[in-house]
Amino acid sequence: MVKNLIWLGAALTLMSMVGGVWAAVHLVNLGIAADEGAEVTSDMSRTAWLALYAPVVTFVAGVVIIIVGGTQRPRAAD
Structure with a gap:
């Protein structure tokens, strides 16, 4: 469960970086x-600025999930 949370956070963080580049290119164009x-x-x-804010929110969510996943203790096997 802990590793899954960390991988989910990492995936969200990487997705936000790709989305941020796409949004920046869109704004430049x-x-x-x-x-x-x-x-x-x-x-x-408005659409261009929303496209820029969405990756920021996704990045923050990814970092929060990584932090939460890193603070969880694995459950003991019964």
């Missing part, structure tokens, strides 16, 4: 499009 004169609506901007 949105900025380039705006510089080239494309109309950027508030919905596009």
Whole structure:
């Protein structure tokens, strides 16, 4: 159970890093499009910022799960 929690936390943390890179690329592309004169609506901007916040929340959740998993003691075999 303890190892499962640590692996789950590690997986969430890695997923958040991939998601963070994707969101950053999305924001950069949105900025380039705006510089080239494309109309950027508030919905596009809101979606881009939410895409950036989601990996941060996932990263924090992963770290919390790793900490909780690391503080758990294995159960004694009956």
